[in-house]
Amino acid sequence: MRAEEPRLDAAGALAFKDHLREAVRDAPPRVVLDLGAVDFLDSSGLGAVVAARKFVANGALELAALTPAVARVFRLTRMDSVFTIYPDVPQAIAG
Amino acid sequence: MPRERVRFRADLHAVRDALIQLERGAVLGPLTGESRSVILLVLAEVMNNIAEHAYRGEGGEGSVCLWRKDGAVMARIVDRGLPAPAIPAATDTPNPADLPEGGFGMPLIRVLVRELAQSRRCGCNVMQLCVDDDNAA
Numbered sequence: 096m097r098a099e100e101p102r103l104d105a106a107g108a109l110a111f112k113d114h115l116r117e118a119v120r121d122a123p124p125r126v127v128l129d130l131g132a133v134d135f136l137d138s139s140g141l142g143a144v145v146a147a148r149k150f151v152a153n154g155a156l157e158l159a160a161l162t163p164a165v166a167r168v169f170r171l172t173r174m175d176s177v178f179t180i181y182p183d184v185p186q187a188i189a190g
Numbered sequence: 191m192p193r194e195r196v197r198f199r200a201d202l203h204a205v206r207d208a209l210i211q212l213e214r215g216a217v218l219g220p221l222t223g224e225s226r227s228v229i230l231l232v233l234a235e236v237m238n239n240i241a242e243h244a245y246r247g248e249g250g251e252g253s254v255c256l257w258r259k260d261g262a263v264m265a266r267i268v269d270r271g272l273p274a275p276a277i278p279a280a281t282d283t284p285n286p287a288d289l290p291e292g293g294f295g296m297p298l299i300r301v302l303v304r305e306l307a308q309s310r311r312c313g314c315n316v317m318q319l320c321v322d323d324d325n326a327a
Contacts, residue, residue: 105238106202135227137234138294146291154289164227171301171327172294177286 097129103140103165111140115147119156126151127187131160136168145174159187192216193257200241200250200269208254209234217256217263225323229256229263232302232321235295236267244271244315261324262304267317274315276308302327 096118103111119126128144130136136144148156157179161169169175181187194217198208209230212218218226233254240252252269283297284290299306305320 102206104202104206104234105242106206135230135234137231137238138292138298139238141294142291145289148289163224164231167227167327168231168294168298171298172283173286177289 096126097131098133101132102135103130103133103143104135104137105139108139108143112143112146115143116150119147119150122151124152125155125157125190127157127159127181127184129159129184129187130165131162131184133165134162136165138168138172141168141172141174148178157181157187159184191258193255195253195255197251197253198237200245200252200271201247202238202241205234205237205241208237212254212256215256217258221263221323225263225321225325228302228325228327229265229321232299232319233265233267235299236265236317236319239274239295240267240269240271240315244269244274246272259320262320262322265317265319265321267319269315270313271315273310274308274317277306 100107148154159181160183161180194215196208196211198204213230218229250271255266257264277296277299281297281300284293302321302325303319304322307318309316
């Protein structure tokens with residue numbers, strides 16, 4: 096699943112969460128969220144990704160292709176310690 | 191030295207628009223992408239706080255003034271909302287294991303700024319902060 100918006104920010108966090116809730120309904124047990132198109136993530140956007148994880152059964156939401164600015168937010172908040180994060184989508188799919 | 195001032199309506203979409211304007215502006219435009227993304231993240235957290243808390247989502251107006259000083263970006267952010275809480279010098283991030291959905295904003299601001307001063311003057315919250323270009327965060 097790919098996040099298409101370049102900004103995952105406070106203005107878009109609610110819509111992103113709603114969209115993801117729908118998108119993962121009846122989803123397979125493992126979902127990879129491709130964040131390669133997102134070049135700006137703020138604390139609200141991060142909260143939306145954490146919330147989205149709770150929509151996936153067993154919390155099996157994994158992340159791929161974090162841009163440097165997005166990776167920084169995950170690192171500084173230590174949320175990179177609770178998500179499986181892949182450098183790119185092919186490696187995520189290979190698992 | 192370039193200096194730039196942007197006024198913004200205190201709602202989240204207007205904050206986004208103001209940040210995009212600043213990103214392309216005279217102060218932040220010439221920076222490296224990495225330096226620019228750090229100051230934009232700090233400004234986003236501060237400005238969203240103004241929209242959501244100082245004005246309680248009921249609208250209002252704020253302003254951001256940016257300028258360069260000694261390898262850093264200086265920012266002064268002003269609003270006329272409710273008195274802003276002090277951002278503690280040491281602010282822990284929420285425990286990741288709890289899967290928190292909020293509470294990241296103030297710790298992010300703290301870890302990314304070199305200096306931060308807050309005051310209340312003439313009914314305004316005034317925040318002045320400094321983010322180094324070579325911030326290693």
